[in-house]
Amino acid sequence: MPATTPFQINRFPVPEIKDLPEDIRNRILAVQEKSGFVPNVFLVLAYRPEEFRAFFAYHDALMEKKGNLTKAEREMIVVVTSNANQCQYCVVAHGAILRIRAKNPLIADQVAVNYRKADITPRQEAMLDFAMKVSAQAYAVGDQDFEVLRTHGFDMDDVWDIAGIAAFFGLSNRMANVTSMRPNDEFYSLGRS
Template identity: 80%
Template structure:
């Protein structure tokens, strides 16, 4: 059995940087310059350039936009739903981003293990309750769920954002799990 340092980052082939189209390679190198490493998800998805571009265009539209949800709250949705989907890659990677964006070294572990007991606001708990319902019982979402969100100052557009993030990362979690995607070691210590 390979040691963690020797284990492949995916069960699917990962292209060399020299084989990746220049627009994607430029993005990977920019991420590397900013963070000090290239997250494995970028390398793994680069094997299919059109899918890479579509994936990250939607990811960026959901996660980097301005709105009533903070960037940390968006990451909370990813961490909570990814944990429920048992997606190690997304919990570790987005947990690191959550710690950084929330400026709180404890929050990601709390949200991943049990957001209902985490040191977060009632508003954030309502947001995560809705996200979890979207992730696992979208067919049961009803007007009562929207009323609860409104009680916590979330509007229709916020509800859309919460639902879209939960849904998008449900797909991402499944790809990561099927691909046996390994989180970069660097993620484990970021924001601690």
């Protein structure tokens, strides 16, 4: 299979939206209507419909639920761990979502480059320290990590959410890199002004 060109969004065939199963087609069209474009992740993952459904079901369960983590904090976890995994797609796409959800045009760039120097709270820094440990050294997570999070007000469900997001996006980052998924141009300017 040839390498991607600047005009391709990934290495695998992209199905036509009209040819997709109805539930997937409807989801993609709803996203397009809301955002004004179709994020490439939807088109790339539509190559395998059953996996598309499973991926987005778990994504939504982690990222859209109510809880003690704000939606912006959930996006921070994605941006920080995706940067560590060198996932251009997720850093750019979720950076845009973070800017919008945090109502802060600077935050995504700050946390992507070095969250320890970003304008975030000590609580958020502890959250991101734990997410990074889950992302890179989950085998080393221990009781002390839970204690640090507890001192910052996180409960056991919060810890599960942080770990789940970091772990799930580890999968997402790896698939985005293997497929050579390109971020949509639209993501680069979202939430910056």
